[in-house]
Amino acid sequence: GAVVSQHPSWVICKSGTSVKIECRSLDFQATTMFWYRQFPKQSLMLMATSNEGSKATYEQGVEKDKFLINHASLTLSTLTVTSAHPEDSSFYICSARGGDAEAFFGQGTRLTVV
């Protein structure tokens, strides 16, 4: 299958700081990228969908000013968690797809805010 690389795989940051997570499609052009958050023993929760060159579409209840998503190219999307708080600690996962083909997931980023 296609490869989606997500970086970093884990990060610890202080409360109030910002953290950027990168998601790259290595061998295909990702017209759409999705960002998810998953708390322990819970289901994936879609945060936002982004198309290359367009503003992201956020799911209800997700603060767009707190979770900044940039999808500037067909191979890279970034999620920035601004002014992180301990309740933002979670497993963040991106996925990418070209057209309406299968979506492939990155390895995930475990964020801990202390």
Added chain:
Amino acid sequence: QKEVEQNSGPLSVPEGAIASLNCTYSDRVSQSFFWYRQYSGKSPELIMSIYSNGDKEDGRFTAQLNKASQYVSLLIRDSQPSDSATYLCAVNMRTGANNLFFGTGTRLTVIP
């Protein structure tokens, strides 16, 4: 009604048995269907795609699609403890890259 529904389980089967995972979806014109496996603490990985009515086999996995009933299933033959994971059903509804909906997943445990 949710777009994609799965029995959350947990589903427990003995080693060597057939595990059957089911999924229903709401949009009759959906065309693409996917099964993902997610191990605890890891991100989901794609295991099967199916687009046409009927069965599609890949090793011990068989995906079954019935568009008239809006139903897609995944059978795992000769279940192994390493198959213990959460299985996610995903459906691409109508055309468009944004229209990919996931079920909440079914937790499968294969008992040695």
